[in-house]
Amino acid sequence: MRRLLLDTRPLHVSPAYRRLWWGLGLAQIGTMVTQVAVSLEIYEQTSSTFAVGILGIAALVPLVVLGLYGGALADAFDRRTVALVSGVVMISATVGLVVQAALQLEQPWVLYLLVAIQSAGSAVNVPTRMSIIPRLVGRDLLPAANALGTLTGSLGLTVGPLLGAVLAASVGYAATYALDVVLFGFALYALLRLPAMPPGTPIAAAPGLPAAGPGSDDVAAVLPADPTAADGEPAPRRQAGFAAVWEGLQFLRTRPNLRTTFVLDIIAMVTAMPRVMFPAVGAVILGGGETTTGGLTAAIAIGSVLASALSGGLGRVRRQGVAIVVAIVAFGVCAVGFGLSLMAAGRTSPSSLLVPVAIVAGLFLVGAGAADAVSAVFRQTVMQSATPDHLLGRLQGVFIVVVAGGPRLGDLVLGSAATRFGEASAAVGGGIVCILAVLAVAFGQRGFLRYDARHPTP
Known part of the structure; x- marks a missing residue:
């Protein structure tokens, strides 16, 4: 256990x-x-x-x-x-x-x-x-x-x-x-x-190393600063202007494994994150109004908490590219299941909460939250492991932009689809598109499927 x-x-x-x-x-x-x-x-x-x-x-x-x-x-x-x-x-x-x-x-x-x-x-x-x-x-x-x-x-x-x-x-x-x-x-x-x-402080290969010197006796994995970057190459000249940002983007452009992690996350958030539908689901499908909306939102967070609490085995996973693909495919499957549960309920504007259907829909969202958490852990790990330390801040900046912008773009896409086809159909269709798009990207980037955490390559 x-x-x-x-x-x-x-x-x-x-x-x-x-x-x-x-x-x-x-x-x-x-x-x-x-x-x-x-x-x-x-x-x-x-x-x-x-x-x-x-x-x-x-x-x-x-x-x-x-x-x-x-x-x-x-x-x-x-x-x-x-x-x-x-x-x-x-x-x-x-x-x-x-x-x-x-x-x-x-x-x-x-x-x-x-x-x-x-x-x-x-x-x-x-x-x-x-x-x-x-x-x-x-x-x-x-x-x-x-x-x-x-x-x-x-x-x-x-x-x-x-x-x-x-x-x-x-x-x-x-x-x-x-x-x-x-x-x-x-x-x-x-x-x-x-x-x-x-800049230039190297990253330790494993925890439990000797202290880094005065003032840092409680930091297990920080070594004294030296003039080399984390990948063993000379640390570049400090710069923080547009040229530095461009250098980070150019690095990402030429590193397929890192680039794929961002593409896969955008696919999941744009096509299959159903949160924009929750108010309508509470009002006209499941009933319960604002309470249902809050419960569905909480279900995703609960799934993430459960996945994190049971994440002890993640550190032993070496094929982290495969793990990301599997997690996002599972996210898409849960989105499809959520949409099918809404189809079963119909669009009836019930006067009270349809409890059985709400439970099923909530369980699919718990699964989606768990899958998203596993994907996030491995995407973050791949980026931190495969990026030279002198570029890591800039790649983290790209990560923040993607994480912040992807769900909001997804709200626009899925909100438009729900207006045109209905919430249930939008959720099912979005989940299917997510699964197919993720598999297409994965098999188009076979190197990503071969990514090994023991030998991280960007």
Whole structure:
């Protein structure tokens, strides 16, 4: 049984990683608390769903625009410093939310501006801290570390929205945002305790190595900085402008295995992520309204939590390309099953929840969440293992852009398909397209199917 449960070795071999894991896990809950509270505050001020939707644009645009550049900063400067500075930007925006709520400004544009600033900080912070992880745990424990990260992210998605809604209704917006400030403080503390991570610091091949020197005695896998990059080649000259971003994109263009991980994720999110259908499903198919919508959303997060909790065997998987393909095909199969369950229910606008059908639909979404979590663990691991360290920040930036933009593009595609053909048909058709497209890409990139974690090649 221990071989099936979550592999917690990264937490034991690297106290620095353990602090970062706890800090980021608490910060993730705070982020979701704020995300829900801002949506509620905007709606309270405007009584407009469209105004709430603009929040997504305010957050997405800085994330996409600065995601690539944030990765370039992580590669050009000390990653600890970049993560700290961008983290201060994020927490400052949250403090701004506290102040505007306490002063009862009731100006939607202030909320949009603060959300955009917070997202801009996140665009730099997220790829930077993700590129720190290999230096803390070594390549051998990356699958376990990524599974641990997926677990905390999924728990944040499960607990944060509920907590945010309850707090906003009971103690008000200012106190709710203040909780996010406190929780994010744990992440800043964990980043502050990290050793310096200048460009050229090599990644250890395995955890449990000797200490890196004064001030970093608790970091198991960080070695002293030297003038070579992680792949043994001389570290390139520091740069953080457009040329650096272009270098990262050119590297990705010529590395089929890395490129395939991004393509497969885009396929899954654009064709088969059914979340945009949930409000209509709750209103006219399964019944239950907003409660059903929340339950279906939670089902995906529950699947991700379960997959993370039972991820002990992922670290022993060597054919990680095959594992990604299998996981995304399973995601498509679950989308098809979800759509078929909706077809069985019909479009009847029931006065109460159709419990049996809702359970079946929810179980398929749990499966989809689990498959997506497994895919995410291996996609992240392939990228972190097969990318030279001096380019890892920029590739993490691309990863953030894809992860942020793919689901939103999927909302547009599947929302249009549901309007034209109905939610059930859109879900079934999207799942089938996902399966066929993934298999076509996989068999067109046979090298990806042969990818071996023991010999990572980009």
